[in-house]
Amino acid sequence: MTAVAGIDVGGTKCLGVLFDGGKVVNSVRRPTPHADDLVSTLAEIARELGDYKTLGIGVPGLITPQGVVRESPNLVGAIELDLRTQLEAELGHEIDVESDATCAAHAEWQFGAGRGATDMWMVTLGTGIGGGCVSGSKLQRGSHGFAGEIGHMVVESQGLPCPCGQRGCWERYASGSGLATIAGGERGEEVIARAVAGDKEALGYLDTFGRWVAVGLVNLTNITDPDVIVIGGGLAEAADSVMPFVKKWFKELLYAPDNREHPELRVAQLGERAGAIGAALLSAGV
């Protein structure tokens, strides 16, 4: 048996994959339940995936190295949830629990858009913004496992209030909900559809949005000097519309742009399965 299994716990769905020989050979999907039912749902998905050597779970939020979910904005009721211990008891074998963004970063680095990078950021632009980081050719989790909370990087000190309690967090401007805010409440998908059709107002919104995305990417670049930044999450599906604006503003906003190499801005290749694939790989130590 060489297959490894991973499950990505999202805000709305849990997606499990069985990964073998560099490919997804089975997948299972369930709506994300209340935190009280999370362990039993994950166990069901794991059993349904079929035989695996190791199992990893990717979870959004602050995840300790011991697999405890300290806090998770998208999992109602998940405070100090000892996911690893509970799911190990349910399944009768060891599992691995990691931050979902760390998992996605690892998958894109090993099998996707980040291949060959020595210093990489994976930035997932969805409802919020998540991040995973490779520095010095090593996946980084930070000293307590909490690295990559880049959505809460403050880019506008007196800016919009964030549900986290702060003001001016990057994800208030550069996520899917940020795009909706910029467009006065219109849904991001609609703005993008109008922009694709050539609507000038919508293109203006995307320009403003691209600038906000670039502000954060430039900050990450000034701070860690990556050679590759992988853009993933829901908004990556609209990359053809969004990325030209992001790239234009990135060049405008970077520190000393003419005296340095710039990171490549690449679009993620593994789509919504990145997190589950990464969780599977990390559980096997690959």
Place this chain on the structure above:
Amino acid sequence: MTAVAGIDVGGTKCLGVLFDGGKVVNSVRRPTPHADDLVSTLAEIARELGDYKTLGIGVPGLITPQGVVRESPNLVGAIELDLRTQLEAELGHEIDVESDATCAAHAEWQFGAGRGATDMWMVTLGTGIGGGCVSGSKLQRGSHGFAGEIGHMVVESQGLPCPCGQRGCWERYASGSGLATIAGGERGEEVIARAVAGDKEALGYLDTFGRWVAVGLVNLTNITDPDVIVIGGGLAEAADSVMPFVKKWFKELLYAPDNREHPELRVAQLGERAGAIGAALLSAGV
């Protein structure tokens, strides 16, 4: 011979040290010359320091792994200066050239306030702000050697203009010049002296300043999750006055402060010699 030598090139002075057995055993100081005379000045300092096994130079700005100074805000005329090749020709032996903030971070990590950290930021608050980073128990330079330009992290997108060409860079608010701006042009040293004497207006300025310092430290923490942040540079000399405000605001502004471990905020221990000591250590691969 076991001594190693390092020279820190600052905006106003060049400081050389001879480091042996964990101690500085000789030091030499010269005003920083125009870039045209930098090589000869550094050679003079090196010869005056005495016998050494290896020599390292720490330089502010964008320094390539080949020791070329791409751009240096504090060194007039230093654009694409091939410092390593020129100084090696002048001295007749190999040398090492690194970013000054990387050197200071390494020295504090090995012999100063950062001892024992696995994930550390060294933040130097001087005229500007410099940064050096340890992630996963390894000193990080980024993919092109340009990591740590944290002073140009944007924290106020439509904020004060920065000489770098952008707006709202952290160092416009949280450096020595930032404190002067907050205080309406009064020198930072004077503000601090008044605050020490209990002056309420000056204490208010320090509170505002401490908040700005904390905004950037919180961003670094959300992004990389360090266990230690070392505060160095000129403002660290006023740590007793400044750090209480920084610590107060750090707790206020961190993402999910109640659900996570916080990094220790420590004051640098090696003072103005950190950069030179680090350059010496790195040149010897220590």
